[in-house]
């Protein structure tokens with residue numbers, strides 16, 4: 129195991145953290161900046177002493193916390209001390225009852241967990257806040273990541289807030305919105321001429337050379353735990369109950385597995401009733417290694433070369449793919465994938481029915497939900513939460529062609545009359 133020895137290994141972590149544990153062979157390791165088991169190369173996860181949680185965590189203790197994801201600090205592996213926590217206020221985003229979209233799709237109780245409202249407009253702020261809090265506790269002064277865009281935005285912003293140096297790596301063909309929204313924080317942005325998977329491979333090599341905290345390499349076990357807060361918040365915002373169905377976008381597959389982990393932890397602690405739930409994963413057909421493995425009944429996820437407008441989900445070799453499949457299998461969920469045209473239609477449908485402008489990942493989720501419904505895999509009558517993980521303003525190009533002025537006219541009343549813009553028959557928009 130790589131432990132960066134010149135850095136302080138003493139940490140003030142959550143009292144319940146026992147250390148790291150291999151997901152495959154269950155060997156235990158001390159708390160360190162490490163992510164791979166040295167015996168079997170399995171991924172390391174945080175191991176907790178659940179009896180500590182049983183003593184310290186209650187609905188009341190959580191409800192007394194801040195209106196951010198840090199109300200669950202006790203259940204996270206970093207950031208116990210609010211003074212050293214790296215925090216821009218991520219989390220406690222809206223859980224919106226989607227009456228209109230539900231009606232359009234024939235669903236009885238549909239909700240949208242809208243993570244586009246996070247500080248840098250994607251759910252990545254949750255994982256980054258935990259990862260950088262842990263990096264600071266370890267004594268790192270430079271943080272880094274390989275990113276499909278949103279992670280770069282979030283790492284750069286949180287690093288600037290915390291006075292850390294950030295070096296973030298992105299594929300050179302990223303959406304302009306994501307490049308600009310990262311560069312503005314004044315950190316070092318390295319564009320690599322290659323796919324995300326090339327960028328990730330490069331990052332793993334750099335991580336072997338430099339004493340930096342790589343949020344999705346050596347501090348990934350801490351990073352990944354931040355996604356549990358999506359599950360916690362959904363349960364709390366539903367009045368401390370679990371939904372029957374959740375649909376999550378899948379890139380590396382981590383978010384999907386951690387929503388499940390969050391639900392299981394709340395049920396084990398008795399904070400929610402242990403009711404059954406199914407977790408579904410959504411991918412773009414242009415990068416659907418996990419959905420493809422699911423549909424073919426493979427137990428390995430075969431890497432693909434991504435080609436889709438859903439760039440935030442374009443990971444061809446997803447680290448948590450097999451675990452995402454396990455979650456779908458165990459909970460009675462499934463994985464689905466949709467075309468770029470369906471993604472655009474999904475973005476429009478969510479915007480036109482609920483006033484929520486999602487990035488491409490949100491379109492993937494809406495369109496996949498429609499397919500899961502049409503094929504009878506999703507139950508229309510059961511309480512369902514769909515995750516919108518990012519803001520449409522970051523992927524404007526994806527929908528620019530279908531979102532233009534209805535009319536362009538001269539500034540005169542005559543021109544307005546002649547245009548037909550006020551004619552009820554030609555009024556553009558969804559009819560309900």
Ligand SMILES: *Cc1c(COP(=O)(O)O)cnc(C)c1O
Pocket residue numbers: 250251252278279355377378379380381382383384440441487489517518
């Ligand atoms: C990163 C990301 C995801 C999925 O993340 P994984 O945990 O890697 O599966 C989903 N949506 C958006 C917008 C993202 O940026």
Ligand SMILES: [Zn+2]
Pocket residue numbers: 150151152153154155165166167168169170
């Ligand atoms: Zn192992």
